[in-house]
Structures are given as structure tokens and as C-alpha cells.
Amino acid sequence: MKRMELLQRLSHDNGKKMILLVMDGIGGLPGPNGKTELEAAFTPNLDALAAKSELGLLDMVDIGITPGSGPGHLSLFGYDPLEFSIGRGILEAMGVGALVGPGNVCARGNFCTRSEGDIILDRRAGRIATEKSALVVQKLAKAIQEIDDVRVTFYPGKEHRFVAVFSGAGLTENVADADPQQEGAPMRWAVPLSADGEKMAEVANKFIRRVSEVLEGESPANGCLLRGFSSAPDIPLMPDVYKMKPVAVATYPMYKGLAKLVGMTVVNAGETLEALFDTVGKLWNDYDYFYVHVKYTDSRGEDGDFEGKRKVVETVDGILPKLLALSPDVLAVTGDHSTPSVMSAHSWHPVPFMLFSPFARTGDSKAFSERECRVGASGRIEGKKLLGLMLAHAGRLEKYGA
Amino acid sequence: MKRMELLQRLSHDNGKKMILLVMDGIGGLPGPNGKTELEAAFTPNLDALAAKSELGLLDMVDIGITPGSGPGHLSLFGYDPLEFSIGRGILEAMGVGALVGPGNVCARGNFCTRSEGDIILDRRAGRIATEKSALVVQKLAKAIQEIDDVRVTFYPGKEHRFVAVFSGAGLTENVADADPQQEGAPMRWAVPLSADGEKMAEVANKFIRRVSEVLEGESPANGCLLRGFSSAPDIPLMPDVYKMKPVAVATYPMYKGLAKLVGMTVVNAGETLEALFDTVGKLWNDYDYFYVHVKYTDSRGEDGDFEGKRKVVETVDGILPKLLALSPDVLAVTGDHSTPSVMSAHSWHPVPFMLFSPFARTGDSKAFSERECRVGASGRIEGKKLLGLMLAHAGRLEKYGA
Numbered sequence: 001m002k003r004m005e006l007l008q009r010l011s012h013d014n015g016k017k018m019i020l021l022v023m024d025g026i027g028g029l030p031g032p033n034g035k036t037e038l039e040a041a042f043t044p045n046l047d048a049l050a051a052k053s054e055l056g057l058l059d060m061v062d063i064g065i066t067p068g069s070g071p072g073h074l075s076l077f078g079y080d081p082l083e084f085s086i087g088r089g090i091l092e093a094m095g096v097g098a099l100v101g102p103g104n105v106c107a108r109g110n111f112c113t114r115s116e117g118d119i120i121l122d123r124r125a126g127r128i129a130t131e132k133s134a135l136v137v138q139k140l141a142k143a144i145q146e147i148d149d150v151r152v153t154f155y156p157g158k159e160h161r162f163v164a165v166f167s168g169a170g171l172t173e174n175v176a177d178a179d180p181q182q183e184g185a186p187m188r189w190a191v192p193l194s195a196d197g198e199k200m201a202e203v204a205n206k207f208i209r210r211v212s213e214v215l216e217g218e219s220p221a222n223g224c225l226l227r228g229f230s231s232a233p234d235i236p237l238m239p240d241v242y243k244m245k246p247v248a249v250a251t252y253p254m255y256k257g258l259a260k261l262v263g264m265t266v267v268n269a270g271e272t273l274e275a276l277f278d279t280v281g282k283l284w285n286d287y288d289y290f291y292v293h294v295k296y297t298d299s300r301g302e303d304g305d306f307e308g309k310r311k312v313v314e315t316v317d318g319i320l321p322k323l324l325a326l327s328p329d330v331l332a333v334t335g336d337h338s339t340p341s342v343m344s345a346h347s348w349h350p351v352p353f354m355l356f357s358p359f360a361r362t363g364d365s366k367a368f369s370e371r372e373c374r375v376g377a378s379g380r381i382e383g384k385k386l387l388g389l390m391l392a393h394a395g396r397l398e399k400y401g402a
Numbered sequence: 403m404k405r406m407e408l409l410q411r412l413s414h415d416n417g418k419k420m421i422l423l424v425m426d427g428i429g430g431l432p433g434p435n436g437k438t439e440l441e442a443a444f445t446p447n448l449d450a451l452a453a454k455s456e457l458g459l460l461d462m463v464d465i466g467i468t469p470g471s472g473p474g475h476l477s478l479f480g481y482d483p484l485e486f487s488i489g490r491g492i493l494e495a496m497g498v499g500a501l502v503g504p505g506n507v508c509a510r511g512n513f514c515t516r517s518e519g520d521i522i523l524d525r526r527a528g529r530i531a532t533e534k535s536a537l538v539v540q541k542l543a544k545a546i547q548e549i550d551d552v553r554v555t556f557y558p559g560k561e562h563r564f565v566a567v568f569s570g571a572g573l574t575e576n577v578a579d580a581d582p583q584q585e586g587a588p589m590r591w592a593v594p595l596s597a598d599g600e601k602m603a604e605v606a607n608k609f610i611r612r613v614s615e616v617l618e619g620e621s622p623a624n625g626c627l628l629r630g631f632s633s634a635p636d637i638p639l640m641p642d643v644y645k646m647k648p649v650a651v652a653t654y655p656m657y658k659g660l661a662k663l664v665g666m667t668v669v670n671a672g673e674t675l676e677a678l679f680d681t682v683g684k685l686w687n688d689y690d691y692f693y694v695h696v697k698y699t700d701s702r703g704e705d706g707d708f709e710g711k712r713k714v715v716e717t718v719d720g721i722l723p724k725l726l727a728l729s730p731d732v733l734a735v736t737g738d739h740s741t742p743s744v745m746s747a748h749s750w751h752p753v754p755f756m757l758f759s760p761f762a763r764t765g766d767s768k769a770f771s772e773r774e775c776r777v778g779a780s781g782r783i784e785g786k787k788l789l790g791l792m793l794a795h796a797g798r799l800e801k802y803g804a
Contacts, residue, residue: 029763036763061802062405063783064790065412068803082403085803340761346801348794349763350781370779371765380781 004078004241007388007397013243016329016394019280019290020387022076023316024069025298027338027351027370031306037297037341038352039369040306041313045320046333046354046368054360055368055376057350060337060383066348069298072336073258077238077291078387084235086261087173089228093163094260095253096155100232105171105200108228109162110179111136111221114212118187118223120180124160125221136221137162143214147203157253164207164226170199177227178204190226200229237263238289242391245286249279250293259291273315277322284326292323301339302346309341330394331356332386333368350380357393406480406643409790409799415645418731418796421682421692422478422789425718426471427700429740429753429772433708439699439743440754441771442708443715447722448735448756448770456762457770457778459752462739462785468750471700474738475660479640479693480789486637488663489575491630495565496662497655498557502634507573507602510630511564512581513538513623516614520589520625522582526562527623538623539564545616549605559655566609566628572601579629580606592628602631639665640691644793647688651681652695661693675717679724686728694725703741704748711743732796733758734788735770752782759795 028036060067060075061082070091071081093106100106111133113122128136137156144152150168157163174197178190190204204226215222238246240263248259249269256266265287269279273294280290294316300308323331334353337346352373354365361377374380378389391397430438462469462477463484472493473483495508502508513535515524530538539558546554552570559565576599580592592606606628617624640648642665650661651671658668667689671681675696682692696718702710725733736755739748754775756767763779776782780791793799 029761034764057781062408062790063787064792064794064799065408066794066799066801068801071803081803082408087804091804343761347761348791348799349761370763374765374779374781375777380783 003385003388004236006400007078007391008241010397010400011242011391012396012398013288014394014396015288016396017284017288018330018390018394019292019323019328019332020076020390021292021294021323021331021333023294023297023313023333023335025301025337025339025346026335027340027347027349028301028309029340029342029349031342036370037301037306037309038313039367039371041310041317043313043317043368045317047366049320049324049331049333049356050354050365050368050372052360052362053354053356053365054362054378055352055354055365055373056378057373057380058334058353058383058386059350059380064348066346067337068346069254069336070258072383073255075383076334076336076386077262078242078384079235079262080384084233086233086258087228087230089230090232090261091254091257092228093155093165093230094257095255096157096163098153098155098163098165100165101167102232102234103171104165104167105173105229105231106163106165107204107226107230109164110225110227111160111162112223112225113220114187114223120183120185120187120225122220123179123183123225127159128221130158133160133162133221136215140211140214144207144210147206147210150203152207160221166200166203171203171231172196172200173229173231175201175204175229178208179225179227204229232261235262239263242387242396244289246289246291247283247287248291248293249276249283250291251276252293252295255293255295264291274319277319280323281326297335298339301341302344304341304344306341329357330390332390334386351383353386355389355393359393405787405790406638408802409480409793410643412799412802413644413793414798414800415690416796416798417690418798419686419690420732420792420796421694421725421730421734422792423694423696423725423733423735424475424478425696425699425715425735425737427703427739427741427748428737429742429749429751430703430711431742431744431751433744438772439703439708439711440715441773443712443719445715445719445770447719449768451722451726451733451735451758452756452767452770452774454762454764455756455758455767456764456780457754457756457767457775458780459775459782460736460755460785460788461752461782466750468748469739470748471656471738472660474785475657477785478736478738478788479664480644480786481637481664482786486635488635488660489630489632491632492634492663493656493659494559494630495557495567495632496659497657498559498565500555500557500565500567502567503569504634504636505573506567506569507575507631507633508565508567509606509628509632511566512627512629513562513564514625514627515622516589516625522585522587522589522627524622525581525585525627529561530623532560535559535562535564535623538617542613542616546609546612549608549612552605554609562623568602568605573605573633574598574602575631575633577603577606577631580610581627581629606631634663637664641665644789644798646691648691648693649685649689650693650695651678651685652693653678654695654697657695657697666693676721679721682725683728699737700741703743704746706743706746708743731759732792734792736788753785755788757791757795761795
């Protein structure tokens with residue numbers, strides 16, 4: 001029996017409340033003083049929590065495998081990221097609020113500037129401002145509602161970006177990007193990657209031509225490109241599997257998109273970390289699983305900014321009492337992957353986590369750090385098993401067998 | 403998706419160089435002073451490396467399972483040893499230079515002394531000298547080239563040993579040994595272990611009779627036994643899967659054979675440890691994955707010689723700078739299994755390893771030992787995952803997913 005099936009069978013709703021605090025890319029490597037970002041940071045609140053928690057390390061995909069954000073998060077949400085794979089296109093589509101149902105295909109659009117004969121002069125239409133771009137989307141949404149028998153829905157994105165969702169029979173995601181990839185080159189039209197992608201490719205090309213017609217004479221956005229054709233994966237939903245009411249408290253579109261895909265409610269959580277944490281408090285009575293996503297640890301890590309990443313950790317530490325004040329039954333603190341500043345990139349190193357509950361097998365952990373986690377009570381485990389562990393600590397899983 | 407398939411998809415050749423230093427049977431148990439062989443040995447170089455490495459323990463097959471050398475090595479090379487099993491016969495065959503293609507079957511031969519009526523008087527023909535044995539093989543190779551429609555190729559081995567490779571249609575390895583196992587007993591002829599082994603068993607018995615005819619009247623070798631019928635396993639090759647140029651630097655036939663089987667180039671590396679390590683330097687520009695095999699840790703362990711095993715470790719430590727001087731991007735030091743001297747045998751105990759690279763999550767490891775490895779940064783992992791981890795540290799794996 002697969003773990004998810006087992007958890008589904010054993011789980012029940014007892015009203016206990018869980019928080020998953022994800023500090024994106026939290027795992028690090030030793031920096032200037034032989035300490036990792038997490039070790040170098042002054043974190044009295046996280047450290048006090050560590051003394052009352054079980055610590056360990058998570059492998060999000062597999063040992064030695066560097067996870068993208070999608071697989072890393074799927075793992076945290078209890079999915080085997082090698083069984084369920086989700087394209088970036090679908091994530092971003094959901095992040096801007098698009099609803100993508102079974103059989104639908106979405107694609108990321110770029111407004112572009114094209115010349116006569118479909119030479120692509122600027123793939124981003126001069127990074128047209130978000131507000132202007134939204135007006136263009138509005139105009140198109142009015143003008144283009146169907147291509148043949150396929151319904152089209154537009155969603156505006158940031159700057160030159162938008163999302164198009166195609167719904168109709170016979171569509172698949174097996175279509176190559178309609179994007180020349182370089183500027184000054186002729187348009188590269190959509191082509192099917194397999195026979196079942198033919199209809200979608202044809203619709204995509206008709207769509208692009210219609211956009212050009214509607215925007216004829218406009219500037220700088222007088223055409224579009226379409227990339228990342230993706231259909232919604234067939235994935236079990238968290239509320240159904242775990243009998244929970246999960247909510248995503250995140251700022252960035254991709255993480256919202258992923259959360260929506262697995263069945264979470266997605267709310268507008270504001271832009272600051274304070275706002276994020278306050279949102280959890282506001283929603284406290286309405287949900288029982290709170291996914292809280294802090295992006296900036298990863299951002300600073302990707303920048304190679306050791307001090308910056310350290311400071312984000314300290315900021316999170318400073319506002320951690322906001323979450324503790326809610327008296328969660330279970331609070332897990334971890335990341336979706338490591339992003340060591342010294343590498344300026346995601347890495348394969350296992351991710352530190354701690355799990356706080358009244359039933360934690362507490363040890364001698366004095367801090368939340370890679371070093372403490374590797375000798376912590378939980379040891380090194382697969383990331384996809386964390387959710388089940390949280391459910392267990394919340395008393396939401398029955399015994400297996402008599 | 404299986405791990406090997408995942409690694410194949412993610413791996414690329416970036417020219418980074420990796421060394422896998424295998425001290426056969428390195429894992430031990432506490433001896434006279436409560437220290438293991440590795441802990442008792444004076445190893446300043448290995449210990450200095452440990453401070454710059456990630457340490458951990460490897461389970462080569464599964465917890466509690468004692469690996470043979472074949473499964474132990476397959477695991478180190480990234481294969482699941484429960485999925486890919488390789489008979490000792492095929493290993494030894496390749497070790498003496500035999501080429502065994504798909505559908506071929508090889509067997510280890512022993513020259514024996516038999517009496518009238520096929521009573522086996524001496525299963526090893528008085529351990530006939532290697533040079534004499536080679537002459538017998540020469541004679542047979544001239545006299546016996548085919549049995550029915552099956553082609554036969556001979557390869558001389560050490561003392562009374564040789565290898566026969568059978569090529570032709572309808573052959574399988576499902577044949578029991580043609581060997582009475584004891585002396586003074588009548589010959590036990592080959593019998594099929596399943597219906598598809600019938601042809602091979604028949605050919606084997608005809609072969610043995612032909613050998614007796616050709617050697618009639620000779621002494622002490624006037625007949626032969628055949629054991630370990632084996633066909634080449636259908637196994638993905640390391641260069642194809644991992645886009646690398648691997649080379650085996652080993653002295654003993656079986657390890658060379660295994661390396662050849664998984665697609666490594668096999669070179670003549672000399673008989674001493676110094677020669678072995680010097681060979682790595684000579685080949686440095688031509689390969690990117692160096693499998694270096696030190697046999698004697700296992701030999702002394704099998705002898706129950708604690709001090710002897712300790713000394714081999716110290717010898718390796720003394721010449722380790724030869725490998726370090728090459729500035730490998732990744733250097734992993736481990737064994738293929740444990741061979742505690744106090745057991746005089748292979749054992750199931752997890753095998754200490756350390757992995758040195760610029761991206762090692764170094765901790766507070768002060769020595770390379772079982773004790774340090776069990777609290778090391780890598781924790782206890784499956785042996786078959788080490789290769790992927792080496793690839794990761796070499797920057798030879800792309801990120802998984804967006």
C-alpha cells in the first residue's frame with residue numbers, strides 16, 4: 001500500500017491545528033566563519049523552540065538530487081515528487097488566479113513587439129507596465145473568447161506576462177513553445193511534440209494570429225508568444241486525503257499556484273513577512289493546516305548574499321512569537337530545499353527541519369541548525385514523510401492494525 | 403521513476419573528476435582496545451580529509467544483509483544490487499579477460515584428477531601450477547572449438563582454474579554446477595535448473611567429456627569440473643547512464659571483471675598499493691571517474707588479523723597524498739562492505755564513508771571512523787545512492803523540476 005493511501009485510511013479530523021512554516025531554501029553550507037546562514041543567525045526564538053522539538057534532515061526528492069521549488073513543495077505536502085510532476089507553466093497559471101480543470105491546457109503568454117512578417121523585435125514588449133498590460137488583456141478578453149470550439153480565458157500577470165487557459169475537447173500539453181527565444185528572429189510557431197498535441201498547436205497558432213489582429217497598430221505590445229503548455233495534473237487533493245482544511249499563506253504566485261493545485265484555499269496574504277504572519281492569526285479559526293511561505297531566504301541565497309539570508313532568518317525569528325501565540329498543536333519549521341549562499345543556487349543538501357508538538361521526542365537540541373538537525377531525534381528522512389509525521393503529532397492518524 | 407533513470411536524465415559531463423577509493427571490507431568492529439581497525443589505525447591524512455568532508459554510513463544491500471563483493475560493488479557503482487544480480491562466475495570470467503556478450507554463458511572451470519569411471523580424486527588437480535595450467539588450456543583451445551552448434555572459448559586462470567565461454571543460440575545460465583563438491587566421489591554432471599537450461603547442461607556435459615578425451619593419460623590434470631554458469635546480465639552501462647568516462651584501477655580479477663561489466667575501462671594497475679595509486683595519476687587526463695580498489699583490508703579482515711588490517715589502513719593513509727595531489731573535484735573513501743577482523747568474514751554492518759568536495763556540508767568530524775561516520779553530516783544512507791551524491795557534488799546533475 002502506498003503511503004498516501006495509508007494516510008488517507010488512517011487520518012481523521014480532530015480539529016487540531018498545524019502550521020508548516022517554509023523558509024524557502026533554508027538549508028545552507030558553512031560560510032565565512034565555518035557556520036551556515038542558519039547557524040550564524042541570532043535566533044533566540046527558533047532555538048528555544050528547538051529545545052522543545054524533534055529535529056532532523058529532509059531529502060525532498062532523493063539523496064543527491066537538487067529539487068526545483070515545485071518538487072520541493074510537493075514533497076512537503078506529502079506527495080512523491082517523482083510520481084507527481086507539475087510543470088512551471090501550470091504553477092504560474094494558478095499563481096495568477098487561473099482555474100485549470102481536467103483536460104484544460106494553460107500557457108504562459110508574453111506580450112511582444114513584432115514587425116511586418118512576424119519578426120519578433122522585443123520578446124517582452126519593452127517590459128510593458130503591469131497596469132498597461134492588464135488593459136491589453138482586458139481588450140483581448142473581450143475580443144477573443146473562442147478559437148474554433150475551444151474556449152479561451154485570459155489572466156493578467158506582472159509586466160508583459162499573462163496566462164491563457166484553453167478549454168475544449170482533444171487538447172494536450174504536448175506542444176513546443178511558440179517563441180523564437182531570441183530577438184530579431186522570425187516567429188517560431190507552435191508545433192506538436194506528439195500526435196495528440198496537434199489540435200492544441202493549431203489552436204495556439206490561431207490564437208497568436210488573432211492576438212496580432214486585435215492589437216494591430218498598437219505599441220509596444222502588438223503580438224504575443226506562448227510558452228510552457230501545461231495541463232492540470234491528476235493529483236489527489238489534500239482536503240480529501242487528509243480530511244483537513246488547508247490554507248496557503250504566501251506572497252509569490254508560484255507557491256500560491258502549487259497550493260491551489262493540491263486543494264488548499266489561497267488567500268491574499270500581503271507583501272511583508274509581518275503581514276504574512278498576521279494573516280495566519282486572522283484565519284486561525286477557519287482552517288486547520290496553515291502553509292506559510294517565506295520566499296526571501298531563497299532569494300538572498302540565490303543572490304549569494306550570506307548576510308542577507310542570515311538577516312531574513314533573524315527577521316523570521318523576531319516574528320515567530322506571532323505564530324507561537326496562536327498555540328498551534330503542531331508547528332513544523334523547514335524549507336523546500338537548500339540554497340547555500342556559497343553556491344548561489346538550489347542544492348541537493350538535506351533540509352533542516354524541526355517539529356514542535358506536545359509529543360515531540362525532545363532531546364538535547366539547543367538550536368535550529370544543520371548541525372543540530374543532523375543529530376536530532378528524527379534523523380534523516382524523506383521530505384514527503386513530514387506531512388504524515390505532522391498529522392501523527394496532531395493526533396489525526398489512527399493506529400494501523402489491531 | 404527509478405533513481406537510475408532520474409540520474410540519467412539529470413546528468414551531464416562537465417569535466418569534473420571523481421575518485422572512488424574502495425578499501426575492501428573497511429567497516430569493522432571494536433577489537434582489543436574497544437576500537438575498530440579504522441579507529442585504531444594512525445591515519446593523519448584520512449583524518450584531515452574527514453574534517454573537510456561529509457561523513458556517513460552506507461547500507462550496501464539492506465539493513466542486516468551481508469553483501470558479497472559483487473552486490474557491494476554494484477551498490478557503490480549506483481546499481482540496486484537486488485535488481486541487478488551478477489554471478490561470481492561472470493565476474494571471474496571477466497576478471498581473466500573473457501568477453502561475455504548477450505546470450506553467452508560462461509562457467510568457471512577447475513582442472514581435476516579423475517579415475518576410471520569418473521571418480522573425482524582431486525578437484526584441483528594438485529593445484530597445478532599456473533604456467534602448466536596455461537599449457538593445458540592451450541591444448542584444449544586447439545582441440546575443442548565447438549560443441550554441437552555452440553562455440554567455446556577458453557581463458558586460462560590462476561593455478562587449476564580456467565574460464566569457458568559458450569556462445570550459441572538457446573543457452574541460459576540455469577544449470578547446476580557440474581562438480582561433486584567432494585573428493586573420492588563420482589562426477590556430478592550438469593543438470594538444468596529449469597527447462598530453458600537443458601541445452602546448456604547438455605553442452606556442458608559433452609564439453610567435460612571432450613576435455614577428458616583430449617587430456618586422456620595426462621597427469622595430474624586429466625579432466626575438468628564446471629561451476630557457476632552465468633550469462634552477462636542486462637545492465638545499463640555507467641558511461642551511458644552518467645555520461646562519464648570511468649576507469650577501474652584494481653589488481654584483482656573479480657573487481658576488474660565487475661568494472662568491465664558496468665562499462666568501465668580496465669587497466670593493468672600493478673600489484674602494489676603504490677603502483678595502484680600512481681596509476682591514477684598516469685590516467686588522470688583520460689578519465690573522469692576513477693574506481694580505485696584496495697583489496698588487502700578485506701584480506702586481513704577475513705584472516706581475523708586485526709593488526710594486519712589496521713596496518714593496511716595506515717599504508718593507504720600514507721599514500722593518500724598521491725590522490726589528493728591530483729586535486730580531485732570529488733573524492734569518496736569507503737568500502738564495499740564490512741569485514742570485521744573479530745568475525746573473520748564479511749558482515750552486514752553499515753560501511754563508513756566520507757565524501758570530500760568543495761560543497762561538503764562539513765561538520766565537526768575529526769577522524770575517519772565508524773564512530774565519526776555515524777554522527778556525520780550524511781547520516782545513514784543506502785550504498786546505491788553514493789554515486790548520485792558524488793555526481794551532485796561534482797556539479798554533474800541538473801536540478802529536478804522547476
